[in-house]
Amino acid sequence: MALIPLASRGEGGxxxxxxxxxxxxxxxKDEQDRKRGxxxxxxxxxxxxxxxxxQRAMAAVQKLLNAKAKRRFELDTRKVRFxxxxxxxxxxGRSAELGIALSILLSGSQNTIRAVIATGVLEVLPGILxxxxxxxxxxxxxxxxxxxxxxxxxxxLPKEIDRVLVPxxxxxxxxxxxxxxxxxxxxxxxxxxLGIEVIPVRTLRDAAKQxxxxxxxxxxxxxxxxxxxxxxxxxxxxxWGWYSTRDxxxxxxxxxxxxxxxxxxxxxxxxxxxxxxxRPIPTRGLVPQVPLxxxxxxxxxxxxxxxxxxxxxxxxxxxxxxxxxRLAVAFVGERSGLHILPTExxxxxxxxxxxxxxxxxxxxxxxxxxxxxxxxVRRFGGFDLEQIQEKFNARFDRNRNAAPINLEFASNxxxxxxxxxxxxxxxxxxxxxxxxxxxxxxxxxx
Numbered sequence: 083m084a085l086i087p088l089a090s091r092g093e094g095g096x097x098x099x100x101x102x103x104x105x106x107x108x109x110x111k112d113e114q115d116r117k118r119g120x121x122x123x124x125x126x127x128x129x130x131x132x133x134x135x136x137q138r139a140m141a142a143v144q145k146l147l148n149a150k151a152k153r154r155f156e157l158d159t160r161k162v163r164f165x166x167x168x169x170x171x172x173x174x175g176r177s178a179e180l181g182i183a184l185s186i187l188l189s190g191s192q193n194t195i196r197a198v199i200a201t202g203v204l205e206v207l208p209g210i211l212x213x214x215x216x217x218x219x220x221x222x223x224x225x226x227x228x229x230x231x232x233x234x235x236x237x238x239l240p241k242e243i244d245r246v247l248v249p250x251x252x253x254x255x256x257x258x259x260x261x262x263x264x265x266x267x268x269x270x271x272x273x274x275x276l277g278i279e280v281i282p283v284r285t286l287r288d289a290a291k292q293x294x295x296x297x298x299x300x301x302x303x304x305x306x307x308x309x310x311x312x313x314x315x316x317x318x319x320x321x322w323g324w325y326s327t328r329d330x331x332x333x334x335x336x337x338x339x340x341x342x343x344x345x346x347x348x349x350x351x352x353x354x355x356x357x358x359x360x361r362p363i364p365t366r367g368l369v370p371q372v373p374l375x376x377x378x379x380x381x382x383x384x385x386x387x388x389x390x391x392x393x394x395x396x397x398x399x400x401x402x403x404x405x406x407x408r409l410a411v412a413f414v415g416e417r418s419g420l421h422i423l424p425t426e427x428x429x430x431x432x433x434x435x436x437x438x439x440x441x442x443x444x445x446x447x448x449x450x451x452x453x454x455x456x457x458x459v460r461r462f463g464g465f466d467l468e469q470i471q472e473k474f475n476a477r478f479d480r481n482r483n484a485a486p487i488n489l490e491f492a493s494n495x496x497x498x499x500x501x502x503x504x505x506x507x508x509x510x511x512x513x514x515x516x517x518x519x520x521x522x523x524x525x526x527x528x
Contacts (some may be wrong), residue, residue, distance in 0.1 A: 084181035087226035103189035139182035142215035155190030227269035250282035330502030350517030370508035379443035
């Protein structure tokens with residue numbers, strides 16, 4: 083169970099939302115929802131406007147757990163529900179995401195902690211050896227902590243709750259005085275006096291540790307001893323197996339100019355059409371907006387693991403002739419579906435060496451829609467792109483012109499077909515590109 087403090091916007095006060103997670107078999111409707119990209123595990127949160135946060139929380143949990151842990155947690159059977167409907171009916175913002183993720187993890191764990199209070203936004207970022215989610219800041223934190231203290235004084239909290247998990251504040255902001263240090267806040271001191279500790283966490287993995295959720299399979303002392311002996315005997319094979327199953331790290335590299343940073347960009351031609359000019363992608367809020375008919379460019383790097391052992395295996399892999407990664411680029415439009423993009427020489431997949439930097443671009447065509455660009459990498463062998471297309475169509479029911487595709491689930495599906503992946507979410511829009519405006523400004527008479 084997770085309790086999530088909800089602060090009333092501009093009115094003071096608020097309430098505690100109680101969420102719980104239980105095992106429940108799939109229904110026929112669940113199967114149909116899943117084909118349309120709707121996650122049944124959190125669909126029950128739709129009446130309070132938390133299904134989107136639930137989807138992001140479930141995606142973060144899915145990325146955090148390995149295959150064995152997912153089976154142990156019985157993740158496919160979990161359904162998140164709410165016990166009390168907030169007075170305002172609809173919940174604004176994304177601060178419930180950490181609590182939703184923890185309710186899922188607690189329901190599948192075997193530890194003694196069964197309830198937690200948490201608030202935090204989850205941002206999933208790809209890591210080198212696993213996928214973790216960063217816990218981001220929330221609004222009205224002090225008001226939410228006051229709400230928890232009031233509930234404790236009134237005896238409304240479960241007796242076993244002795245901690246509140248919140249996002250870790252920005253240390254630089256604390257040091258410069260922009261933000262009051264967490265330990266110095268009166269709300270935190272008040273909760274400590276009531277026997278409740280406020281614990282800042284940086285990631286979902288950190289939060290799971292704070293509630294004693296084990297993310298890996300447990301081994302008894304005897305099994306650990308036997309495993310250690312076996313590892314010593316077959317260390318070479320084990321190490322190779324470790325290397326061959328690790329995700330291939332793929333990152334956006336620094337762009338052609340300093341102002342672009344490590345992000346995709348627009349590729350423009352100068353007024354004479356002889357050289358390329360690069361422009362940042364305009365945004366609406368936080369969403370990149372790529373004008374139709376413009377050229378979306380990128381610079382990615384297929385990295386190597388930052389360890390001596392992995393470097394040795396990369397070198398051996400190259401020596402025996404299988405050192406090249408296979409790379410494909412896919413675009414998923416929420417309406418138009420999956421498109422495998424041709425790149426060098428019109429090829430749908432190309433070979434690249436570990437550590438290489440790859441610059442390329444793609445003209446953006448109609449329709450205007452939200453989409454995601456997914457770079458897919460395989461360590462051994464190529465992609466069966468026809469099979470991936472067929473599986474995608476079956477998974478997202480594209481033959482029936484169904485509801486808009488859930489881009490997060492679609493990109494997760496594609497990532498499962500590869501050894502490594504990288505994603506870029508954006509919208510294609512009608513309107514002039516920065517390239518057009520630059521060229522017009524340079525014409526005579528302007």
